[in-house]
Amino acid sequence: MHERLSFHIQRDSFLHRLNPLTKLVLTLALILIAFTFPWYWTPHILVLIAIIPLSIVGKVFREFSLTALRLIIPAAGFLFLMQAFFQPIGEDVIFKFYFLDITSESLMFAFRNAMRVFVMVSAFTLFLVTTHPSELMSDLTRRGLPGQFAYVIISTLQILPQMQAKAQTIISAQRSRGLDTESSFFKRAGSLIPLIGPLVFGSLVEVEERAIAIEARGFTSRHVKTSLHEIPDSAFDQFLRWALLALIIVSIGLNLWPS
Amino acid sequence: MAFINLQNVTYKYPLTKGPVLQNINLQVREGEFVSVIGPNGAGKSTLCYALAGFVPHFFKGEFSGEIEVDGKQSSKSTLDEWVLNVGLAFQNPFNQISGAKYTVFEELAFGLENIGVPRDEMKVRVEEAMALTGISDLADRSPYSLSGGQQQRVALTSILVMRPRLLVLDEPTSQMDPIGTREVFGVVRRMAEQGMTVVMVEHKMEWIAEFADRVIALKEGQILMEGRPNEVLTSDLLTENGFGVSRYTSTAREAKKRGLWRKDHLPVTLDEAVEGFKK
Numbered sequence: 456m457h458e459r460l461s462f463h464i465q466r467d468s469f470l471h472r473l474n475p476l477t478k479l480v481l482t483l484a485l486i487l488i489a490f491t492f493p494w495y496w497t498p499h500i501l502v503l504i505a506i507i508p509l510s511i512v513g514k515v516f517r518e519f520s521l522t523a524l525r526l527i528i529p530a531a532g533f534l535f536l537m538q539a540f541f542q543p544i545g546e547d548v549i550f551k552f553y554f555l556d557i558t559s560e561s562l563m564f565a566f567r568n569a570m571r572v573f574v575m576v577s578a579f580t581l582f583l584v585t586t587h588p589s590e591l592m593s594d595l596t597r598r599g600l601p602g603q604f605a606y607v608i609i610s611t612l613q614i615l616p617q618m619q620a621k622a623q624t625i626i627s628a629q630r631s632r633g634l635d636t637e638s639s640f641f642k643r644a645g646s647l648i649p650l651i652g653p654l655v656f657g658s659l660v661e662v663e664e665r666a667i668a669i670e671a672r673g674f675t676s677r678h679v680k681t682s683l684h685e686i687p688d689s690a691f692d693q694f695l696r697w698a699l700l701a702l703i704i705v706s707i708g709l710n711l712w713p714s
Numbered sequence: 715m716a717f718i719n720l721q722n723v724t725y726k727y728p729l730t731k732g733p734v735l736q737n738i739n740l741q742v743r744e745g746e747f748v749s750v751i752g753p754n755g756a757g758k759s760t761l762c763y764a765l766a767g768f769v770p771h772f773f774k775g776e777f778s779g780e781i782e783v784d785g786k787q788s789s790k791s792t793l794d795e796w797v798l799n800v801g802l803a804f805q806n807p808f809n810q811i812s813g814a815k816y817t818v819f820e821e822l823a824f825g826l827e828n829i830g831v832p833r834d835e836m837k838v839r840v841e842e843a844m845a846l847t848g849i850s851d852l853a854d855r856s857p858y859s860l861s862g863g864q865q866q867r868v869a870l871t872s873i874l875v876m877r878p879r880l881l882v883l884d885e886p887t888s889q890m891d892p893i894g895t896r897e898v899f900g901v902v903r904r905m906a907e908q909g910m911t912v913v914m915v916e917h918k919m920e921w922i923a924e925f926a927d928r929v930i931a932l933k934e935g936q937i938l939m940e941g942r943p944n945e946v947l948t949s950d951l952l953t954e955n956g957f958g959v960s961r962y963t964s965t966a967r968e969a970k971k972r973g974l975w976r977k978d979h980l981p982v983t984l985d986e987a988v989e990g991f992k993k
Binding site for chain 1: 793830
């Protein structure tokens with residue numbers, strides 16, 4: 456069944472052992488530097504010196520490359536084509552397609568933006584794959600994030616597959632009573648309407664019961680919450696966070712600096 | 715001084731027409747195991763919510779009367795203080811899973827994390843509670859991958875681990891097989907013997923007769939009858955008011971009409987029935 460409900464892959468690696476907040480800061484640093492550092496080849500270099508090495512250090516290179524091939528590269532590639540065709544900059548036309556021109560400038564522009572998006576999505580992927588969601592939330596809650604906020608994020612991740620399963624049950628139940636789900640598109644769309652009632656109203660009732668259940672277990676207690684799992688936060692983590700923060704500031708500063 | 719004291723409790727949900735609870739007066743002493751029976755719509759679940767503080771703190775509506783547990787008044791307390799003393803587990807186990815945890819062990823620790831129990835003590839308490847209800851082997855499973863009966867055990871354990879003074883259970887064995895049901899009644903009985911007060915809504919008359927100290931029959935929001943399990947569960951008043959009785963009681967009642975049951979009292983459990991027919 457739904458034993459695995461997050462992107463997280465359990466491995467024992469340096470990256471997995473980093474504090475969740477450190478990894479979050481690292482992710483943001485990669486993204487912000489890729490977008491703000493005023494040097495054309497920044498995102499390209501980041502892929503080579505940060506994204507790929509990190510996926511190896513985190514022992515998730517194989518999973519990461521699969522995701523990149525299936526998802527990130529097609530998305531970035533699509534963005535590249537759109538921008539290359541539709542960005543009306545530059546004079547040096549190298550390719551014509553009816554009314555669309557590709558100039559060397561628009562090509563360079565599109566290449567950089569596609570790489571920036573690649574860095575952004577890759578960094579987030581690595582973050583999600585190497586960080587257990589409940590560890591991230593416990594750590595952020597410990598640092599002052601409201602417990603309710605953390606709960607909403609985590610429970611949504613878990614409850615979505617459950618809702619999916621429930622929708623499937625309702626469809627099966629209604630099909631066994633003669634609901635048509637296999638003919639033309641419009642008929643099928645119409646036949647989905649009886650699904651909405653039980654699913655939506657059922658979920659609202661569930662939300663009330665769940666609220667009672669977690670309240671009965673002290674959810675809104677004013678005690679300082681504790682955490683079952685010990686979350687690592689070494690001196691190195693702290694150093695790394697400050698260093699990354701400094702890099703972000705330098706990058707944004709250079710970007711804003713009137714040149 | 716009673717541990718639980720309900721004085722003239724009347725309550726109406728915001729959207730219902732009439733009151734769901736009417737003039738309930740009830741005293742329960744500490745360590746007593748009280749079972750509540752009644753047909754659908756009798757107000758059993760509402761009574762549970764009232765004891766656990768959710769009526770009126772969570773459901774709003776019109777509330778009058780006074781609920782006192784361990785000398786503290788519900789109306790003068792807040793819900794988050796109240797739940798520290800009163801634990802509630804209800805029927806649908808699926809909705810009692812927090813949804814924020816990935817394993818049963820974490821799920822059971824959820825309540826302890828919320829009330830700030832230190833990590834080492836938390837682990838000890840979770841392990842003890844799991845051993846008590848017999849779910850130690852489920853510790854690393856995802857709560858969503860369990861069967862209904864297993865989820866009900868997890869729901870019960872997740873409340874027991876918080877060590878409430880009063881345990882309120884609303885049909886906690888509805889999805890369990892007879893063996894599971896018997897074990898849960900056994901656990902609850904043991905908790906009562908250790909001083910935990912228990913109020914449990916149930917339909918399974920044989921087990922109530924065997925384990926509970928007292929039965930309260932609820933009908934249309936009022937207490938119809940209360941007393942020792944054998945007296946209440948075999949009473950004619952119950953059958954006249956549309957309550958279900960155990961199959962042993964109804965068999966013996968038929969037998970009595972035909973002169974085949976010679977004892978004064980009707981049986982509730984199999985053992986009592988066998989005993990009675992032997993004579």
